[in-house]
């Protein structure tokens with residue numbers, strides 16, 4: 001399974017094509033819209049999210065509520081395009097207007113300067129339109145297809161916020177999947193700890209008032225995976241490695257951890273590795289889950305627990321120094337609009353990019369042409385694992 005996205009932040013639309021989903025799988029646009037709506041919520045977003053109402057147009061691969069086995073094409077229209085038609089239209093600018101609203105001032109921390117150098121653009125708009133995290137809406141659409149496949153196989157995925165600006169949520173490993181989903185949905189910052197969530201909101205309001213931005217940590221939690229998905233035999237088949245790559249590819253994400261993550265560097269082996277148990281009903285299990293559901297690039301059958309670190313948003317109302325690429329003069333960056341914190345939205349993006357990698361690994365391991373056959377094979381495998 002693979003996917004491609006196309007489209008600019010203020011262009012007409014975003015397009016996603018997902019290829020490799022089996023035929024005969026139930027899929028509706030509501031499955032996708034639910035995910036798109038989740039991504040748009042969250043305290044700390046700027047004015048752009050008030051303009052957009054992300055809804056998908058299914059443009060291929062689905063008929064009467066079922067997948068065909070052909071590529072699935074999805075379109076999300078940018079409502080903001082109507083304000084940018086003259087700037088983002090495909091026709092050349094009228095004579096004499098070429099330099100109108102050309103962007104020559106790169107923002108520290110965004111893709112602006114490196115992108116302009118790499119692609120030889122003197123108008124930084126040609127970079128920022130595609131490097132913008134608007135594209136994550138298209139990635140969420142792809143992930144929503146994957147999440148739907150996992151749901152029909154009894155695998156649930158949720159993303160939430162663990163930390164914002166140094167304020168940490170108290171972790172509660174006993175929370176059920178249903179509680180994780182419900183609380184993260186109710187919380188304006190998608191935090192499972194209500195008290196910490198309130199403090200996070202205050203921190204976001206303060207950052208916004210100060211013209212600054214803040215980052216944090218998101219966590220994705222997956223239940224229902226059988227043991228032995230992924231592989232140890234080759235670097236590019238290790239599922240934890242693929243997940244790490246997918247998480248680090250999200251805009252502004254700078255680090256990934258599984259389970260106790262970097263904390264493992266400070267502990268002894270006896271305090272890190274999860275002891276193995278067995279009982280008649282479940283088969284093998286781990287007494288703890290410090291390694292976050294992976295050993296040897298394969299799932300252990302315990303929940304997958306992965307964290308991603310998001311840096312603060314680069315576009316700031318508070319000026320940072322930069323250099324104009326035309327005049328080469330120093331200037332203090334000032335901007336029109338931006339998010340001050342997007343960690344709650346990014347937790348949803350992370351949920352979907354991780355879901356995609358997990359679904360892809362499952363499709364590689366089991367028969368993948370027809371969904372009912374896939375489902376039967378996964379059920380038989382689960383039973384095999386239980387009796388092993």
Ligand SMILES: Cc1cc2nc3c(=O)[nH]c(=O)nc-3n(C[C@H](O)[C@H](O)[C@H](O)COP(=O)(O)O)c2cc1C
Pocket residue numbers: 046109110111131132133136250251252253313314315337338339340342345346349
């Ligand atoms: C959901 C989401 C929303 C974002 N919103 C903004 C924003 O409003 N302004 C901004 O400068 N960066 C925003 N970013 C981050 C930039 O897109 C990102 O920093 C930029 O693409 C450069 O990539 P890098 O930080 O991974 O190096 C957002 C990221 C995410 C995931």
Ligand SMILES: C=C(O[C@@H]1CC(C(=O)O)=C[C@@H](OP(=O)(O)O)[C@H]1O)C(=O)O
Pocket residue numbers: 009046048049052131132133134135136137251337338339
């Ligand atoms: C549009 C989205 O996020 C955008 C990501 C983004 C950036 O630079 O990454 C900049 C902002 O867009 P604008 O410049 O239009 O205000 C965010 O709103 C979205 O998440 O749908």
